[in-house]
Amino acid sequence: MTDLKPQPSSKEAEEAMLGCIIKGGNEIYERASACIKDNNALYYNNNKHVWIAMNQLHKDRKDIDMITVIEKCKDMGHSIAFHITGLDVEPSIHKVTEYSRIVWERYMQREAAKSARKLYNTSFKKYDAVKELIDEHMRTLEELKNAQPNKDKDISDIV
Numbered sequence: 001m002t003d004l005k006p007q008p009s010s011k012e013a014e015e016a017m018l019g020c021i022i023k024g025g026n027e028i029y030e031r032a033s034a035c036i037k038d039n040n041a042l043y044y045n046n047n048k049h050v051w052i053a054m055n056q057l058h059k060d061r062k063d064i065d066m067i068t069v070i071e072k073c074k075d076m077g078h079s080i081a082f083h084i085t086g087l088d089v090e091p092s093i094h095k096v097t098e099y100s101r102i103v104w105e106r107y108m109q110r111e112a113a114k115s116a117r118k119l120y121n122t123s124f125k126k127y128d129a130v131k132e133l134i135d136e137h138m139r140t141l142e143e144l145k146n147a148q149p150n151k152d153k154d155i156s157d158i159v
Contacts, residue, residue, distance in 0.1 A: 026063065041103050119137050
């Protein structure tokens with residue numbers, strides 16, 4: 001029997017990050033987008049649609065706020081104003097980098113699991129392709145490692 005686990009994600013971090021961007025606009029979007037390098041980092045579809053709309057607004061050099069995001073979502077065929085107006089716009093915009101890092105870390109955890117499954121399945125069928133997949137998997141693991149906060153402390157920080 002397989003022990004299935006839910007995919008790593010944080011709806012709260014995604015929504016807090018999006019709320020910060022709606023509250024803080026383009027400057028806060030730029031801080032968040034420094035962490036979020038792939039639209040698929042957002043696990044929940046409504047959040048992903050909002051993020052993609054924000055990406056497009058930023059690319060088009062338009063202001064990012066509640067109304068422009070709602071309208072861009074409508075233009076893209078996603079009538080999710082109810083979702084956007086329900087986003088938590090109270091979190092501190094100063095924590096957007098932390099929220100973004102959590103979203104990216106969960107995404108990299110999903111990617112590592114996907115890569116491991118691919119490596120496992122390929123090892124039975126195409127042994128010659130395994131080396132390439134190992135290299136790919138190692139890059140994914142390195143990205144996951146880099147996404148996690150560093151808990152190493154310098155002795156001078158402790159003393």
